[in-house]
Amino acid sequence: METIIAIERAVLSSILYAPSIYEEVAAILSPKDFLYPTHKNVFEVMRECDALNLPLDAQIILQRSQGKVREDEIVEIASADSIANVEAYAKEIKESALKRELQELAMLLREKSLDSHSSAQEIMEVIEKRVSDIALGNTSGKGFIDAPTLAKETMQYLIDLKERxxxxxxxxxxxxxxxxxxxxxxxxxxxxxxxxxxxxxxxxxxxxxxxxxxxxxxxxxxxxxxxxxxxxxxxxxxxxxxxxxxxxxxxxxxxxxxxxxxxxxxxxxxxxxxxxxxxxxxxxxxxxxxxxxxxxxxxxxxxxxxxxxxxxxxxxxxxxxxxxxxxxxxxxxxxxxxxxxxxxxxxxxxxxxxxxxxxxxxxxxxxxxxxxxxxxxxxxxRDDVYKKRADRERKARLEKEGKAADFKAEYxxxxxxxxxxxxxxxxxxxxxxxxxxxxxxxxxxxxxxxxxxxxxxxxxxxxxxxxxxxxxx
Known part of the structure; x- marks a missing residue:
């Protein structure tokens, strides 16, 4: 647990040191993915600042946190060592968050299974929905494909078609x-x-x-x-x-x-x-x-x-x-x-x-x-379906009117x-x-x-x- 908290602190420190990497981290993480409440609050304020085009610096974050983040906490984050491969560490935070969600789900399953008022079908539906929510929350997309890569892939695709x-x-x-x-x-x-x-x-x-x-x-x-x-x-x-x-x-x-x-x-x-x-x-x-x-x-x-x-x-x-x-x-x-x-x-x-x-x-x-x-x-x-149906309806109507002998099938x-x-x-x-x-x-x-x-x-x-x-x- 201490390790993941240290990683969270290092990722946030890296953003304060180089705000341009925020977008890279935000494409992977959301505030709920952070384990430590202070880190969650800091990233939430960072997201708000980014939306308002405000600088991502320690002073602005402290001011906009409305007391959720103390000065000593933001100083501790800012003084942590920054890291080079931020994307890899962000993915590690995401992985840890997903495992916590699955652990919570396991506890929920145990709790529900001991509840005599819940049917097995109801429990399965609740669990399936939670699993689906977790899976959807983990979908961060493949990201951009740059023009050179896409152009090469497209050309190879067209060459393959020609060769076929x-x-x-x-x-x-x-x-x-x-x-x-x-x-x-x-x-x-x-x-x-x-x-x-x-x-x-x-x-x-x-x-x-x-x-x-x-x-x-x-x-x-x-x-x-x-x-x-x-x-x-x-x-x-x-x-x-x-x-x-x-x-x-x-x-x-x-x-x-x-x-x-x-x-x-x-x-x-x-x-x-x-x-x-x-x-x-x-x-x-x-x-x-x-x-x-x-x-x-x-x-x-x-x-x-x-x-x-x-x-x-x-x-x-x-x-x-x-x-x-x-x-x-x-x-x-x-x-x-x-x-x-x-x-x-x-x-x-x-x-x-x-x-x-x-x-x-x-x-x-x-x-x-x-x-x-x-x-x-x-x-x-299929037009014949309607023709056949029309014949049946006409026949039923004539029989009801006592004119069954007048019926002549058109289909x-x-x-x-x-x-x-x-x-x-x-x-x-x-x-x-x-x-x-x-x-x-x-x-x-x-x-x-x-x-x-x-x-x-x-x-x-x-x-x-x-x-x-x-x-x-």
Whole structure:
């Protein structure tokens, strides 16, 4: 303890000796990081003087401390030996402060665990919030990058791109050709929002992307707050094997389909897919889980969340502020972990009242902050969903009026439906609407040319064909 107090005194003495280093220290420390109360008060006054453009000298600090600092104390600080590597010592003070906070947290945990009135869940929430607060308080930023360093790094980045042969992708593949062209893939640090109204296929689209990324040997982490992991895997296997979801759910499989399914299951066993289907998730938990997963499996290159509005924030602030905090937290986490994060999002139901039901940025539910934080915002739209719904409503109305015989369906059921992917925001590229196809039986989104090829060739491969396309492991 005496050692850290001596270091604090030396750092403050160095500032008095060379006030220009204050900014360097202030980028690392705040007053609460000092152990000795007098040192805390002195640094608080230094911060106040700096804000008011006042000199950082002993006399001014003594005058503005309003009795919190005695003359003998400021003399003791001023007479201490100054140090050369102030930044290193400031970081040592910060490290000591963080350890004290963790010690206090350990004491709080012990105290709460002995309190019979506190549930285990309440204790965990309190501890998680404190850990998150400590972690955020420790984020001091990377600091400035000077022009020579940045210019060299940028030039090397561009040379690397050229040597790769003008590739379309600089990030992980989206699985859709036209989307890859205008986005260069999902890039490190990107927050991608995929929004749609219910029944449009948000989860199916997310899994279609995940499937393409897994095929590129990149690991995928999925946080499913709505659907159990088993159901997600059934959807993936249906999409991979082209065996209908309905048959899979009923177990209505012939021997060939069962063997196909077994082959694709073996293929999935070797993929780096990780699904967390816990029903409660906040930013602190997400950060902790992803950090641990990345340490254990460095190949994980993207995280997906289904869906954003089910994440938990500070509910005392109101839903809009809660979602804003979550959105900001996701963007910060994407940059911190240097990986793209995809979050599915609900859209406001008011768009259902419009004649043109194509989503726009103003339809994002609960917060305009989502639009601000996201690097990319994609909307899914399938007109057939509304046509089918209109038929159902018209049929119900006619039956209620006793005119069921007058009903004639306008919607024609079809296995492959047209779909639109609206790129509404693309921070680093153009926006446009991309035409896709949705193959309903397998809940799979496809490039249009893929659908045309499959119409010319039976999509159900026999076992020998499957063996020929699956790489041996």
């Amino acid at each position: 042969g003008n590739e379309i992708l600089t990030g992980v593949t989206t699985g859709f050709h036209e989307l890859n062209e205008i986005t260069t893939g999902f890039n490190s640090g990107d927050l991608i929002i995929i929004g749609a109204r219910p029944s449009m296929g948000k989860t199916a689209f997310m899994l279609s992307i995940a499937q393409s990324i897994l095929n590129a040997d990149v690991g995928v982490a999925i946080f499913s707050l709505e659907m159990p992991a088993l159901q997600l895997m059934i959807r993936l296997l249906s999409s991979l094997s082209s065996i209908s979801m309905q048959n899979l759910r009923r177990g209505n499989l012939n021997d060939n389909e069962l063997e196909q399914l077994s082959m694709y299951t073996d293929m999935m066993i070797h993929k780096k897919l990780f699904i967390d289907d816990g029903s409660v998730l906040n930013i602190a938990q997400l950060r902790s889980k992803l950090r641990k997963l990345k340490r254990q499996h460095p190949s994980v290159g993207i995280a997906m969340i289904d869906y954003l509005q089910l994440m938990v924030g500070d509910r005392n602030q109101g839903k809009q502020i809660e979602i804003s905090d979550i959105s900001r937290g996701l963007k910060t986490l994407a940059r911190e972990l240097e990986m793209p994060i995809i979050a599915l999002s609900q859209l406001n139901r008011e768009l259902e009242r419009r004649d043109d039901k194509h989503p726009t940025l103003s339809d994002l539910r609960d917060s305009g902050a989502i639009e601000q934080d996201a690097d990319m915002i994609l909307f899914l739209y 024609v059921e079809r296995d492959v439906e047209p779909a639109e992917l609206i790129v509404a925001k693309n921070r680093n590229g153009e926006t446009r609407t991309i035409k896709l196809q949705f193959r309903k039986r397998f809940t799979r989104f496809e490039n249009p040319e893929t659908t045309q090829q499959e119409e010319q060739h039976d999509t159900k491969l026999d076992v020998d064909e499957i063996k020929s396309i699956i790489s041996p492991y």
